[in-house]
Amino acid sequence: MHRALLALSIAVMAAFPAYAHAPRPGPNGGLKVDAGANHHVELVVSGTTEVTVYLYDAADQPVPAAGCKGNAILLVDGATQRFTLSAADGNRLTGTSPVPVNPGVKGAIQVITPDGTTAQGKF
Template sequence: MTQRRLLLASLTLVPFGVPFAARAHEPRRGPNGGQKVDIGTNHAELVAAGNTLRLFLFDGADRPIPAAGATAQAVILAGGRQATVALAPAGDNVLVGTGDFAAARGMRAVVTLTLPGQRPAQARFTPMDQN
């Protein structure tokens, strides 16, 4: 009976079908002050200010990855309105875009990112509602 309890206890601690490295992280503050989330096998940090979005790109180990050749689009919901913002490379690991919105608490963004040679990946952000 003791072996059975040990087996059951160990199984409750192991997630089925998902290796530890592939588990999603909770949104957290990034090094640029924005919200950082998983996007595909990488991480992205979204910083919103005024009507501008900056998307910083990082690999799975949080090292900056080049933005050259990357494309992204953000669908923003803010102030009861929806806006679409195209983001283009504007530095080593950052894409930037402006649109018809005003960054404010409660805004939400869905970003679709395509890195060179990779499939598009999506992530959801609430950049102004961080802890």
């Protein structure tokens, strides 16, 4: 009995990290992922060099981007592309990739909040 309960507990705990970081559709047409315990980020790309990242809190409410900055590290056609993200209006950070970025890109977004806290989302 105890072994079965222990095995079930381990299986459930093992499933949570995989689920928590799995990309899911965001409200702006991109993919949204967890970025630490208190943030979510949505990455929106459309085959151009323009990259937009939307910021949310843990309850999926928009977080103002004013004072935030960030970095993008994306793997595009087998090459790593690194560029900065700057605050735009609302809950958006924007940046320009050196090359066009298609939906489904893999990589990471780092966000630095005005108080110096960092959050990282992996796609």
